[in-house]
Amino acid sequence: MNGVNDPPLFIKDIKPGLKNLNVVFIVLEIGRVTKTKDGHEVRSCKVADKTGSITISVWDEIGGLIQPGDIIRLTRGYASMWKGCLTLYTGRGGELQKIGEFCMVYSEVPNFSEPNPDYRGQQSRGETGFKLAQNQGDASFHMLVEAMAGDLQIHSYKEQLIIKQS
Structure with missing residues (x-):
């Protein structure tokens, strides 16, 4: 789908099951830390671009480095359903890179991570x-x-x- 050098995909175009995604977004909110059984820290962050918003799940120390207002490029990410909601993840070999702060046009609506009957099994x-x-x-x-x-x-x-x- 999206190679590393391809232009970023808009949030509105993200669907469950897509892999190798490149997306640029601004961080709007950072959720509380949850610990997994095996000791990993997980945070859900609300992020947005000009086409809408989505939740990204961020694991371990990188989650502690992200701040609201950061503009980030996700490379080699993937989209999946978590508890009935579309969620972005960093894939194997993927990365989150801070490329700026605060100055980005974005829209919180539509929120593509809200439960969607079209994605329900x-x-x-x-x-x-x-x-x-x-x-x-x-x-x-x-x-x-x-x-x-x-x-x-x-x-x-x-x-x-x-x-x-x-």
Whole structure:
């Protein structure tokens, strides 16, 4: 797919199963450290480019070096699903290289790491919507689930989702 010298891929074009990815992004948020059974440290970081945002899983000492505002080039990364969410990883022989700070055009939406029924294995849309609604406290999300059930109207205006109660 993407060779080391190829131009970076946009976040919007990342799909589960893609390998050898080159992506340039800005770090927006760094999650708390989680320790694995075998002593590794893992952090989930929210990153973005001009096309949207995604979560990247960063392991061990490199995770402690990354700061919000860092502009980073990921080489030889891959994308996979983790707990129903699209996630970026550094692949074997891959690397994260800081190439700048703070000055990058980015968009937090759409967030491609939000649960997506299209990527869910065998769950039906109804099961997915119900399970997501149970885990989500956001009122607009509940309205979206109701809209899927036919109780609300959904309109798209200039790439913004507008939900109106019927």
